Amino acid sequence: MPQKATPAPSYDFPQDLLDAQAALDATHAAYEQYIQSPAPADGPGGEQRDEELARYRRELLRLSTDVVVHPFWATLERGTVMAARMALKHVHDDGGPGQP
Numbered sequence: 692m693p694q695k696a697t698p699a700p701s702y703d704f705p706q707d708l709l710d711a712q713a714a715l716d717a718t719h720a721a722y723e724q725y726i727q728s729p730a731p732a733d734g735p736g737g738e739q740r741d742e743e744l745a746r747y748r749r750e751l752l753r754l755s756t757d758v759v760v761h762p763f764w765a766t767l768e769r770g771t772v773m774a775a776r777m778a779l780k781h782v783h784d785d786g787g788p789g790q791p
Contacts, residue, residue: 702775704782708761712779715754722747 725747730740758779764772 700771700774700778702778704779705761705763708758708763708779709782711754711757711761713783715751715758716783718747718750718754722751 722744725743730737764775767775
């Protein structure tokens with residue numbers, strides 16, 4: 692007899708954590724799009740591109756840190772944090788676990 696899949700747990704993520712994850716996802720998507728765009732030739736355009744890449748990386752680091760050190764994680768039982776972090780990563784997907 693086939694086993695029934697256990698539904699993914701739902702988490703009551705605070706709005707600021709949801710917002711930080713959404714901003715991280717959006718910034719990561721913009722960064723990926725930017726790095727895949729044609730690079731300008733050497734010269735002033737190249738320096739501007741380097742500055743923009745550095746700006747994206749700083750913002751990604753800041754947003755990642757906001758998500759990782761959020762106080763919500765300390766409210767969870769030991770052993771459940773990894774599953775909750777994975778759920779948060781997909782909360783904005785259509786029908787993702789933990790989606791409000």
